[in-house]
Amino acid sequence: MPHPATPLAHLSFPHLLPHIKTACSTCGLRELCLPVGLTPLEIESLDELVERRRSLKRGEYLHRNGAPFHALFAVRQGFFKTSVLHEDGREQVTGFQMSGELLGMDAISSERHTCDAVALEPAEVCEVPFAKLEEISRHIPTLMNHFHKIMSREIVRDHGVMLLLGSMSAEERLTAFLLNLSHRFSTRGGSSSAFQLRMTREDIGNYLGLKLETVSRAFSKLQADGLIKISNKHIEIRDPNGLRKIIGNEFTGR
Amino acid sequence: MPHPATPLAHLSFPHLLPHIKTACSTCGLRELCLPVGLTPLEIESLDELVERRRSLKRGEYLHRNGAPFHALFAVRQGFFKTSVLHEDGREQVTGFQMSGELLGMDAISSERHTCDAVALEPAEVCEVPFAKLEEISRHIPTLMNHFHKIMSREIVRDHGVMLLLGSMSAEERLTAFLLNLSHRFSTRGGSSSAFQLRMTREDIGNYLGLKLETVSRAFSKLQADGLIKISNKHIEIRDPNGLRKIIGNEFTGR
DNA sequence: CGCACTTTTGAACAGAATCAAGTTTTGTGG
DNA sequence: CCACAAAACTTGATTCTGTTCAAAAGTGCG
Numbered sequence: 111m112p113h114p115a116t117p118l119a120h121l122s123f124p125h126l127l128p129h130i131k132t133a134c135s136t137c138g139l140r141e142l143c144l145p146v147g148l149t150p151l152e153i154e155s156l157d158e159l160v161e162r163r164r165s166l167k168r169g170e171y172l173h174r175n176g177a178p179f180h181a182l183f184a185v186r187q188g189f190f191k192t193s194v195l196h197e198d199g200r201e202q203v204t205g206f207q208m209s210g211e212l213l214g215m216d217a218i219s220s221e222r223h224t225c226d227a228v229a230l231e232p233a234e235v236c237e238v239p240f241a242k243l244e245e246i247s248r249h250i251p252t253l254m255n256h257f258h259k260i261m262s263r264e265i266v267r268d269h270g271v272m273l274l275l276g277s278m279s280a281e282e283r284l285t286a287f288l289l290n291l292s293h294r295f296s297t298r299g300g301s302s303s304a305f306q307l308r309m310t311r312e313d314i315g316n317y318l319g320l321k322l323e324t325v326s327r328a329f330s331k332l333q334a335d336g337l338i339k340i341s342n343k344h345i346e347i348r349d350p351n352g353l354r355k356i357i358g359n360e361f362t363g364r
Numbered sequence: 365m366p367h368p369a370t371p372l373a374h375l376s377f378p379h380l381l382p383h384i385k386t387a388c389s390t391c392g393l394r395e396l397c398l399p400v401g402l403t404p405l406e407i408e409s410l411d412e413l414v415e416r417r418r419s420l421k422r423g424e425y426l427h428r429n430g431a432p433f434h435a436l437f438a439v440r441q442g443f444f445k446t447s448v449l450h451e452d453g454r455e456q457v458t459g460f461q462m463s464g465e466l467l468g469m470d471a472i473s474s475e476r477h478t479c480d481a482v483a484l485e486p487a488e489v490c491e492v493p494f495a496k497l498e499e500i501s502r503h504i505p506t507l508m509n510h511f512h513k514i515m516s517r518e519i520v521r522d523h524g525v526m527l528l529l530g531s532m533s534a535e536e537r538l539t540a541f542l543l544n545l546s547h548r549f550s551t552r553g554g555s556s557s558a559f560q561l562r563m564t565r566e567d568i569g570n571y572l573g574l575k576l577e578t579v580s581r582a583f584s585k586l587q588a589d590g591l592i593k594i595s596n597k598h599i600e601i602r603d604p605n606g607l608r609k610i611i612g613n614e615f616t617g618r
Numbered sequence: 619c620g621c622a623c624t625t626t627t628g629a630a631c632a633g634a635a636t637c638a639a640g641t642t643t644t645g646t647g648g
Numbered sequence: 649c650c651a652c653a654a655a656a657c658t659t660g661a662t663t664c665t666g667t668t669c670a671a672a673a674g675t676g677c678g
Contacts, residue, residue, distance in 0.1 A: 194527055198612050202527040216523060218516035225523065244509060248502050255498060261515045262472035268522035269470060269479065273448050273456040275529035276573030280634065310656065319530030321635055326658055342643070342657080358452050534666065565625065578666055580626055596625080596675070625674070636663070643656070648649105 159246060160184075161237045172213065172227040172235065179217035181237040185209050188233020189308040192225045193316065203317035205267070206230075206291075206309060209298060215261055230308040275319045278357070283318040284328040285356045288338065292347055303350070307343040413500060414438075415491045426467065426481040426489065433471035435491040439463050442487020443562040446479045447570065457571035459521070460484075460563060462548060469515055484562040529573045532611070537572040538582040539610045542592065546601055557604070561597040 161181065166172060172183060172190065190207040204225055207213055217223040218240065247254035274283050296302030307314075311322040311329075318325065332338045337353055339346040347353065415435065420426060426437060426444065444461040458479055461467055471477040472494065501508035528537050550556030561568075565576040565583075572579065586592045591607050593600040601607065 194523055196527065196531065196612060200527075200531045202523075202530045204523045204526055215516055216519045219513045219520055224520050244505065244512070248505065248508070251498065251502065254502070254508075258498070258515070259473045261512070261519070262469055264519055265470045265515070265522065266473055266478050268519065268526065269448055269456075269458045271526055272458055272522065272529060273450060273454075275526060276456045276570070277450065277454045311658095312656080316530070322657080323636080323659085324634055326656095327634090330658075358450060564623090575667060576625080577627085577668085580624095581666090584626075620678095622677090623675085626672085628670085628672105629668100630670105631668070632665105633667085634663105634665085636661100638661085639659090641656100641658075643654100645654080646652085648651085 159238055159242055161239050161242075164235050164237060166229040166233045166235070168229060168231050170229050172229065172233075173217075173223045174226050175223060177223045179214065179221050179223055179240070181239045182215065182243065183213040183227075183235040184238055185211050185213060186234045186236055188235075189230045190227050190233065191230050191309060191313055192227045194225045201316045202319075203313055205271075206313075206317070208294060212260055212264075215264055230313075280318075280320050280324050280328050281331060282357050283320065284314070284325060285332070285337075285353050287314065287318060288332075288345065288347065289350070289353055289357070291345075292350070303347045305345055307345060413492055413496055415493050415496075418489050418491060420483040420487045420489070422483060422485050424483050426483065426487075427471075427477045428480050429477060431477045433468065433475050433477055433494070435493045436469065436497065437467040437481075437489040438492055439465050439467065440488045440490055442489075443484045444481050444487065445484050445563060445567055446481045448479045455570045456573075457567055459525075460545075460567075460571070463552060466514055466518075469518055484567075534572075534574050534578050534582050535585060536611050537574065538568070538579060539586070539591075539607050541568065541572060542586075542599065542601065543604070543607055543611070545599075546604070557601045559599055561599060 163186070164172075164183075166188070175195065185207050187209055190213060191203055192205050192207065192213065193201050193203040195201055207227075213227055213235070214223065216225060243257065247257055274286055278286065291305065291307075292302045295305045309317075311325045314320075315322045315325045320328075329338070329340050332353075333340050335352070337347075337349045337356075339348055417440070418426075418437075420442070429449065439461050441463055444467060445457055446459050446461065446467065447455050447457040449455055461481075467481055467489070468477065470479060497511065501511055528540055532540065545559065545561075546556045549559045563571075565579045568574075569576045569579045574582075583592070583594050586607075587594050589606070591601075591603045591610075593602055
């Protein structure tokens with residue numbers, strides 16, 4: 111009997127994601143959770159955690175700014191964009207989320223979502239009712255600690271984006287963005303050197319604090335310098351160390 | 365008998381901060397905590413939470429990037445700056461923290477601090493050992509939920525800074541910064557229309573993604589427009605609604 | 619009181635935004 | 649499956665905002 115989709119394992123062990131599809135269909139959840147030190151009994155209670163799955167088409171909103179909050183969303187499949195809108199229409203993209211990542215933590219404080227989340231490709235999420243998560247985590251300290259680490263990681267990530275927005279040039283920003291995507295795709299079992307962008311140049315610009323033309327020019331520049339190969343949405347990373355050098359990460363590998 | 369410094373009340377109710385000095389010395393903690401629905405017994409356990417206080421001189425570091433993490437810090441008194449450093453020396457200030465605010469949540473994920481925190485004026489903090497906080501919050505659901513809201517609020521705040529850095533002009537950034545400070549000072553019982561900046565123009569610039577000269581020019585511009593009066597570090601807000609208008613907050617009061 | 623730090627202001631410059639045009643890709647309906 | 653319209657992308661020319669470089673004035677701390 112296949113196991114219900116439990117997203118927490120994914121959240122805990124992004125590096126195991128490549129194996130999750132099989133793991134889930136063969137009830138491998140136990141295996142995934144055991145490293146956190148969960149007992150079989152505790153794992154049982156995790157099963158209650160996921161209320162329901164939800165599938166989204168491309169362009170469909172998972173939630174909008176102001177919507178009441180009752181559950182976090184764990185991305186099982188697909189690619190999301192979250193953004194905050196300024197009244198005059200300016201959009202600041204706050205992040206792109208892929209499988210194994212958690213959405214909605216911003217909503218805990220006010221019990222309302224503070225951003226829009228839209229699927230950039232067909233997607234599937236698990237709803238994790240927050241009250242239930244808090245209740246269960248009371249009885250599973252490792253789970254609670256795990257959740258705290260996930261929220262903390264989000265804060266660290268945001269600080270990284272602040273560094274990027276506050277003190278990097280257009281080329282540096284785009285480079286950092288590509289290296290980040292590359293890393294995240296490879297963590298999920300994809301190639302670190304070739305992947306498909308799911309978002310438009312405008313989305314990238316709204317994330318990096320640049321206009322879409324500037325993003326396009328920066329892509330062209332990186333390609334002209336032989337660091338990447340880009341054709342429309344397909345990216346090929348030709349010289350990762352060259353890219354790292356751009357953002358001051360002088361590590362030349364070995 | 366004066367009550368030991370318990371920072372959690374401050375964290376929960378920043379609007380009560382003006383009263384906290386007396387509240388603490390007259391053991392008003394109960395009063396402050398009752399609204400969260402804590403029983404006297406629960407409050408007892410809170411007392412164990414604060415390991416020790418720590419005083420810092422101006423310029424002293426509370427922690428540095430990479431330092432091992434074991435406790436959060438609740439600011440009781442004073443003014444802090446947190447920042448991440450890029451290897452080439454560029455500094456991105458991630459925030460300014462004042463009394464009642466919590467420091468160190470970024471460190472939970474890796475169990476190491478990921479930024480520097482320095483006191484900009486003589487300061488006092490309470491150390492809140494994180495393991496202890498997790499343990500106690502297991503038994504006090506409202507406390508746990510409170511903590512989650514505090515972390516979530518930090519994420520929301522960071523998204524606001526991303527919006528600022530990614531899509532606002534120099535003048536808009538500085539304006540948003542001043543309104544934010546004004547609001548936070550007034551929340552703490554200070555004046556919302558006149559206050560002292562604790563940081564240098566360079567610090568402000570490193571927070572807002574601007575050079576110190578640009579910050580200085582933006583101050584001059586706002587003053588020339590009659591919106592503020594500034595002499596060195598002393599700020600006087602002359603036309604708060606005019607300021608709100610700049611950042612698109614067209615609310616003209618009444 | 620003096621020296622270091624901070625701030626202001628000016629002038630020249632650079633990087634990204636804006637405006638504009640043309641091209642390619644994608645999605646849709648016939 | 650093709651045709652067509654809409655959306656997305658690229659590239660060029662120009663403009664503008666913020667940076668850089670520079671100098672002078674102000675502030676405060678020992």
